[in-house]
Amino acid sequence: MSQLLSLRDRKRTETWAALHNAAARLTLENGPDRVTTEAISAQANVSARTFFNYFSTKEDAILGLQDPSIDDTWLEAFDVDANLLDQVSRLLVHVVHSTEGGADGDSLRMEVVQRFPQLRQRRFGYFLKVEQLVRDVVTEGITASAKWADVAQHHRAEDISRMIVLIAGAPMRYAMQESAHAPTLDNQFAALSTANALLREVLPEIQ
Amino acid sequence: MSQLLSLRDRKRTETWAALHNAAARLTLENGPDRVTTEAISAQANVSARTFFNYFSTKEDAILGLQDPSIDDTWLEAFDVDANLLDQVSRLLVHVVHSTEGGADGDSLRMEVVQRFPQLRQRRFGYFLKVEQLVRDVVTEGITASAKWADVAQHHRAEDISRMIVLIAGAPMRYAMQESAHAPTLDNQFAALSTANALLREVLPEIQ
């Protein structure tokens, strides 16, 4: 009942959260430039070296960004041959959610992003990684799909999936730009929802 | 100023204390036989295996017994050629203090020993280890000493030091027996002091 995670995994999660919390809290108090990785590590009660076992940059720690990944469940459910726009949309949302947004209720990320715009760039960099990840999935699917064989004769699978992810990802980019001005969770969802609707309306009109 | 111990050493001390506290607390609540090493580990938030990295038996954990050891400082100050009785006495007290008694103020050992006499045996076993340790030091000193060369011609150095440690350790054994009935720290010190005086009075009379 309470044994979903091994002790090892539980502690790893705790340490991650401790570092992210310390980083965000200290940043809110002093600003990102006046916080050292050493101070963050001390707050989280781990060594300075361990800090970099969890985050590759200080900003990642402040924002609580993990390397994006896709659950096997989602990978298996993914099917290039049907509803690609929907599927890629959901996949993007899922990845962002499970890695960046995962345990967001208790995160100070929103406030940090709001108050220190310099960090926003990092968030978009993170989104690039998400897109890359999803692109790889789509590329692989297309390469193996009979349905896409025709198109794949005139364009490389990489380029096809790049375009698809760009289109499917448009609502998220739209939402991220939007929410930069009022970055609460609700705002993000609202913006995303709006952007999705907008995309569906626009698409038929431009072809 | 606050950096006497490395992070590693600080954490090791904390884990040791967490395990000992958990063991003593659970024992006081349920009795030593109704406490499992697993429960203790869970309380201390470490794995069951780690428990045995710190204590070789459950009883050691309950009593907070470390493997006795001698600081280098004391080793260097030790000199077989002068005041052996005094020196061995102090050495014994020091070892017991720095390992068993070390951080005793916050320990529940006394109460545990008081309420569960079954554990007392373990304490004496621990004292045997202390004696062994001190014996080794004395043996080494005697072997290298010119002053002891004469006696060492008729007896093995091991036997000589055994006898010396037995004599010098008498007051501590005396005190441990005494304090079994009213085992508070003050009592232990008082009993030890009395026993020391007694020894000094008896010695001249019997030779």
Place this chain on the structure above:
DNA sequence: ATGCAGCGGTGCAATTTTGCAGTTGTGTAA
């Protein structure tokens, strides 16, 4: 009596944490 489950305890390999030395880039004082 005969299994059989529970607990103490050990060996070992995989994972994590730590300390330390070093590289790079950046600001700042002489």
Place this chain on the structure above:
DNA sequence: TTACACAACTGCAAAATTGCACCGCTGCAT
């Protein structure tokens, strides 16, 4: 400009923690 401190970050080896399989013993139900 040069020099120097300081902070981000990496590589690596030693130490600590964990998970797991396993042994031996003991009590207890069948």
